[in-house]
Amino acid sequence: MTRLAAFRALSLAIVRGFLRDRASVFFSMVFPLMFLVLFGGLLGSQGPSEVHLVQVGEVALLDEMDADARAAFDDTFEVTRSEDLAYAIAEVRRGDADVAIEMHGDTLVAHYTETDQVKAAVTQGALRAFVDGTNVAQSGEPPRFALETERVEDESLETIQFVTPGLLGWAVAMSAAFGAAATLQGWRQTKLLRRLQLAPVSTRTIVAARVAVTLGIALVQMAIFLGLGAAAFGLTLTGSWWAAVPLVVVGTLCFMAIGLLAGALARTTEGAVNAANIVVLPMAFLSGSFFDLSAAPGWLQAISNVLPLKHLNEGMLDVMVRGEGPAAVLVPMAVLAAFAVVVTLAAARIFRWETA
Amino acid sequence: MSAAIEVVDLAVSYGDVRAVDGVSLEVAEGEFVGVLGPNGAGKTTLLELVEGLRRPDAGTVRVLGQPVWPRDPRLLPRIGVQLQASSFFERLTAREQIHTFASLYGVAPARGDEWLERVGLVDKADTRVEGLSGGQAQRLSIACALVHDPELVFLDEPTAALDPQARRNLWDLLAGINDSGRTVVLTTHYMDEAEVLCDRVAVMDAGRVLSMDTPAALVRGLDAPARITVAPGQLRLDEARGLPGVADAVESPDGVVLVTRDPARVVARLAAEDRLDGVRVQTATLEDVFLDLTGREYRA
Ligand SMILES: Nc1ncnc2c1ncn2[C@@H]1O[C@H](COP(=O)(O)OP(=O)(O)OP(=O)(O)O)[C@@H](O)[C@H]1O
Numbered sequence: 123m124t125r126l127a128a129f130r131a132l133s134l135a136i137v138r139g140f141l142r143d144r145a146s147v148f149f150s151m152v153f154p155l156m157f158l159v160l161f162g163g164l165l166g167s168q169g170p171s172e173v174h175l176v177q178v179g180e181v182a183l184l185d186e187m188d189a190d191a192r193a194a195f196d197d198t199f200e201v202t203r204s205e206d207l208a209y210a211i212a213e214v215r216r217g218d219a220d221v222a223i224e225m226h227g228d229t230l231v232a233h234y235t236e237t238d239q240v241k242a243a244v245t246q247g248a249l250r251a252f253v254d255g256t257n258v259a260q261s262g263e264p265p266r267f268a269l270e271t272e273r274v275e276d277e278s279l280e281t282i283q284f285v286t287p288g289l290l291g292w293a294v295a296m297s298a299a300f301g302a303a304a305t306l307q308g309w310r311q312t313k314l315l316r317r318l319q320l321a322p323v324s325t326r327t328i329v330a331a332r333v334a335v336t337l338g339i340a341l342v343q344m345a346i347f348l349g350l351g352a353a354a355f356g357l358t359l360t361g362s363w364w365a366a367v368p369l370v371v372v373g374t375l376c377f378m379a380i381g382l383l384a385g386a387l388a389r390t391t392e393g394a395v396n397a398a399n400i401v402v403l404p405m406a407f408l409s410g411s412f413f414d415l416s417a418a419p420g421w422l423q424a425i426s427n428v429l430p431l432k433h434l435n436e437g438m439l440d441v442m443v444r445g446e447g448p449a450a451v452l453v454p455m456a457v458l459a460a461f462a463v464v465v466t467l468a469a470a471r472i473f474r475w476e477t478a
Numbered sequence: 479m480s481a482a483i484e485v486v487d488l489a490v491s492y493g494d495v496r497a498v499d500g501v502s503l504e505v506a507e508g509e510f511v512g513v514l515g516p517n518g519a520g521k522t523t524l525l526e527l528v529e530g531l532r533r534p535d536a537g538t539v540r541v542l543g544q545p546v547w548p549r550d551p552r553l554l555p556r557i558g559v560q561l562q563a564s565s566f567f568e569r570l571t572a573r574e575q576i577h578t579f580a581s582l583y584g585v586a587p588a589r590g591d592e593w594l595e596r597v598g599l600v601d602k603a604d605t606r607v608e609g610l611s612g613g614q615a616q617r618l619s620i621a622c623a624l625v626h627d628p629e630l631v632f633l634d635e636p637t638a639a640l641d642p643q644a645r646r647n648l649w650d651l652l653a654g655i656n657d658s659g660r661t662v663v664l665t666t667h668y669m670d671e672a673e674v675l676c677d678r679v680a681v682m683d684a685g686r687v688l689s690m691d692t693p694a695a696l697v698r699g700l701d702a703p704a705r706i707t708v709a710p711g712q713l714r715l716d717e718a719r720g721l722p723g724v725a726d727a728v729e730s731p732d733g734v735v736l737v738t739r740d741p742a743r744v745v746a747r748l749a750a751e752d753r754l755d756g757v758r759v760q761t762a763t764l765e766d767v768f769l770d771l772t773g774r775e776y777r778a
């Protein structure tokens with residue numbers, strides 16, 4: 123009974139201390155969300171946009187296209203009509219349109235600008251494909267070769283689908299590590315740890331309270347990330363996303379352990395927070411929290427595979443957006459748990475009640 | 479009465495500093511004991527050893543009949559501790575602070591509020607600890623040590639940062655606690671405080687207890703002569719030297735100072751001669767005992 127009261131009192135004290143520390147609230151809640159808004163909101167809308175095409179006069183190729191082909195064409199081009207070639211070309215020059223087309227007999231003439239080279243290439247390629255396709259159709263011969271394109275996994279994910287789990291992993295890692303490092307050092311500096319040693323609370327209760335608060339913060343982070351992603355940026359979670367909850371719990375324990383180790387090694391609170399930072403930030407880069415690593419060189423991927431955050435991120439991607447079953451989190455959870463145990467043992471060996 | 483604290487041959491070192499060097503002492507239940515000593519004498523270290531915060535290199539400590547090392551959770555609710563550095567939860571208000579400590583000891587929060595009132599912090603109840611003055615933080619720290627009504631209280635320099643009012647109030651408070659049968663052990667640098675409050679004082683230096691007794695017995699043991707100052711013009715120096723019982727006499731700006739081991743006799747004589755105007759009698763104090771025992775040089 124009193125143990126429960128002590129647990130509650132300690133947890134409350136830690137939560138209050140956290141919420142009143144503007145810097146930790148900012149870095150664990152607001153800062154990662156800024157990245158989510160940046161990546162999800164700004165970069166997400168930068169997908170290949172439609173090509174604005176001005177059709178001048180009659181263009182048989184377009185006007186006589188069958189319904190299927192026309193639908194495909196409209197996916198790529200947004201068509202407006204004009205009767206004045208000079209005006210249409212001026213629009214292209216100004217950048218209000220991307221290409222103006224007209225027919226000279228059987229020749230399709232396209233007026234384009236190289237200002238946006240990617241768009242220029244897309245425009246030319248697409249128009250050529252449609253001209254070729256129409257030629258083939260007119261010849262009456264069935265086409266012999268076919269091309270099927272399929273993009274590989276992550277590229278098929280919208281930006282928001284990809285960045286949400288990675289950024290969430292980084293946010294959870296950061297606040298768990300900082301929280302543990304700063305609390306341990308702060309309490310040691312103010313001699314509160316010694317004072318608590320003389321109160322009838324067990325070390326287990328103190329640790330349990332700190333762990334409970336950190337887990338609570340991690341789950342709130344998760345709820346905010348997924349809620350904001352879904353509400354504002356069109357994040358859609360796949361079936362077994364809930365399996366990410368136990369994964370995040372184990373991941374949080376793992377990063378708390380890393381923070382404890384940093385806190386046990388450092389001599390000041392600032393030192394502890396810096397040490398946690400030095401570990402977590404590069405790890406986030408190397409674990410694909412900020413960008414996709416599938417195109418990175420092999421040695422980089424090899425490094426990333428020994429980092430716990432990589433496993434947290436991959437596990438979350440698997441169940442949250444790649445549609446894999448709940449079993450996909452088992453291996454990452456085992457890896458994270460192993461890290462947590464080893465690092466905690468190391469921290470416990472190094473830990474001193476006081477700064478010497 | 480049984481012993482609240484029994485310390486036998488206690489010793490601990492930090493590297494080659496022998497912070498506590500072979501201390502043995504006993505404190506009876508209900509006693510009020512002061513530990514005096516220059517900076518670095520080992521007072522804090524001794525208290526921490528007795529509280530069970532540190533493991534001694536040698537010797538044993540029993541508190542309320544139980545060994546304090548290893549940590550014994552059944553003993554902890556019976557003792558209250560105020561450490562020399564105030565130790566608080568970061569960013570909590572004074573009230574939240576004492577409520578948290580109350581909960582850790584399984585005491586109702588209302589008791590915490592009572593204690594805030596007793597140490598005069600009601601006005602500061604909603605101030606975060608970072609915003610308290612040194613003396614206010616000190617009083618909060620004392621309140622947190624006493625909130626669970628412990629049988630044995632350790633206070634490390636409780637009056638160090640207090641203003642004279644707060645100091646007197648705390649004296650009353652501690653005397654009250656002691657009168658209700660609690661044992662109190664405190665360290666202090668104020669001799670008046672030790673003299674007023676303590677049943678016995680221990681004078682420490684360099685990790686050793688040099689002397690431990692009642693303040694009166696320590697002063698008596700010093701066997702120092704009294705100094706009687708007679709206002710200028712009342713008495714000539716050669717007259718003074720001739721008085722029975724006077725060992726020596728010197729001139730000073732305040733008048734003639736008579737040094738004697740029999741102040742009663744000298745004062746009676748001065749009274750008979752009607753020369754008592756402006757007479758001041760100074761007997762040895764605990765401070766003289768302290769300086770006699772520990773010397774006058776600065777400590778590291
Ligand atoms: N953590 C420590 N590491 C190393 N030496 C220490 C440590 N704490 C105390 N000492 C040394 O032990 C000796 C006793 O220190 P202690 O704090 O017990 O003195 P004190 O009598 O309480 O002094 P004060 O009146 O200044 O509070 C000092 O020489 C001090 O320098």
Ligand SMILES: [Mg+2]
Binds near residue numbers: 521523562
């Ligand atoms: Mg001290």
